[in-house]
Amino acid sequence: QKEVEQNSGPLSVPEGAIASLNCTYSDRGSQSFFWYRQYSGKSPELIMFIYSNGDKEDGRFTAQLNKASQYVSLLIRDSQPSDSATYLCAVRRGGGATNKLIFGTGTLLAVQP
Amino acid sequence: NAGVTQTPKFQVLKTGQSMTLQCAQDMNHNSMYWYRQDPGMGLRLIYYSASEGTTDKGEVPNGYNVSRLNKREFSLRLESAAPSQTSVYFCASSRQYNEQFFGPGTRLTVL
Numbered sequence: 001q002k003e004v005e006q007n008s009g010p011l012s013v014p015e016g017a018i019a020s021l022n023c024t025y026s027d028r029g030s031q032s033f034f035w036y037r038q039y040s041g042k043s044p045e046l047i048m049f050i051y052s053n054g055d056k057e058d059g060r061f062t063a064q065l066n067k068a069s070q071y072v073s074l075l076i077r078d079s080q081p082s083d084s085a086t087y088l089c090a091v092r093r094g095g096g097a098t099n100k101l102i103f104g105t106g107t108l109l110a111v112q113p
Numbered sequence: 114n115a116g117v118t119q120t121p122k123f124q125v126l127k128t129g130q131s132m133t134l135q136c137a138q139d140m141n142h143n144s145m146y147w148y149r150q151d152p153g154m155g156l157r158l159i160y161y162s163a164s165e166g167t168t169d170k171g172e173v174p175n176g177y178n179v180s181r182l183n184k185r186e187f188s189l190r191l192e193s194a195a196p197s198q199t200s201v202y203f204c205a206s207s208r209q210y211n212e213q214f215f216g217p218g219t220r221l222t223v224l
Contacts, residue, residue: 046214101158
């Protein structure tokens with residue numbers, strides 16, 4: 001079992017719809033959770049981070065964390081073709097003085113005009 | 114603010130050659146990281162430096178060495194390149210426990 005798992009996709013949604021991206025993790029002590037967006041041929045860029053159970057909203061993006069079920073999700077409302085990219089989930093493990101992140105392999109999102 | 118910069122952007126090496134990838138950040142971050150990204154494998158940590166003067170191995174350190182030259186700069190060296198090191202290399206930096214910011218990457222091909 002991979003430590004951070006994502007469905008590789010592609011996830012295809014029509015323009016204007018809600019895209020839902022999911023990520024599960026195996027280390028129950030994980031403390032911090034990050035979503036990055038990566039366009040083809042470019043570097044990852046941070047979209048959101050979440051530390052506490054529940055929802056966190058930033059514009060069209062909402063991150064949801066459920067530590068009991070060990071999953072984190074990213075919702076993109078009013079999806080636009082420019083949102084088409086690979087979305088990477090990253091998790092910081094608990095314990096120790098380290099900021100090492102474990103990345104999932106990413107979900108490819110395709111927003112159809 | 115340039116953020117995180119990396120040089121070179123592209124490089125082609127022959128098996129056995131050596132090279133150093135350079136990374137610098139101007140965000141006054143304490144921690145810096147080197148990752149490689151391969152299709153289907155995601156981002157994997159090679160080495161990291163939690164603070165100036167310290168370096169530690171990540172998930173895939175074999176075949177690489179690093180130097181934290183000062184707070185701004187963190188270099189990655191391939192002493193004897195192998196085709197298995199063909200990859201895209203990203204440098205990142207962060208404050209101690211916060212989100213990481215990535216450089217533009219170096220595309221390396223080893224023939």
